[in-house]
Amino acid sequence: MKYNYRLPKLQLRRLGFSLMLPVALCGAVVLPTQLQTATAQTADNRPLSIRADVQEYNSNTQVVTARGNVQLSYPARQIKATAAQAQFFNRERRIILSGGVYILQNGTNSIRGETVTYLIDEGRFVATPKSGRQVESIYVVEDAPNSSSNQAPSTPRLRRSN
Secondary structure, three states, rough: OOOOOOOHHHHHHHHHHHHHHHHHHEEEEEOOOOEEEEEEEOOOOOOEEEEEOOOEEEOOOOOOEEEEEEEEEEEEHOOEEEEEEEEEEEEEEEEEEEEEEEEOOOEEEEEEEEEEEEEEOOOOEEOOOOOOOOOOOOOOOOOOOOOOOOOOOOOOOOOOOO
């Protein structure tokens, strides 16, 4: 005996609509493929790109949430970052990176911390560590142009006392 489990086209359309309806009503879209990329235009029309394992966009709040192997690229500000999670708040124009955050700016300056908030309009980073730990920042500081020597000052020698 052979059973045919095909549904008529009208029932399939209803089933598809009923599966989409909860997503449409809550205003969120979840993109659960292996690697997702989102590109947002900032006020000066320069793209900000976020890649992650999973991304979710809430059209009501205009918040993008990316989870898993997050890679952020913002070439206009020469910023590259990695984290476990990133949230881009379009209305507030801020990005919150969390979970083992590493940010590299201008190819030389870097910040490491558990959570880093980037305030886009101010061009400012606010980093916080895990409890009982510290954040780390590395900055390349150029010597003043009127400096007579490009070498670091010599280290004074200590004398041993016998």
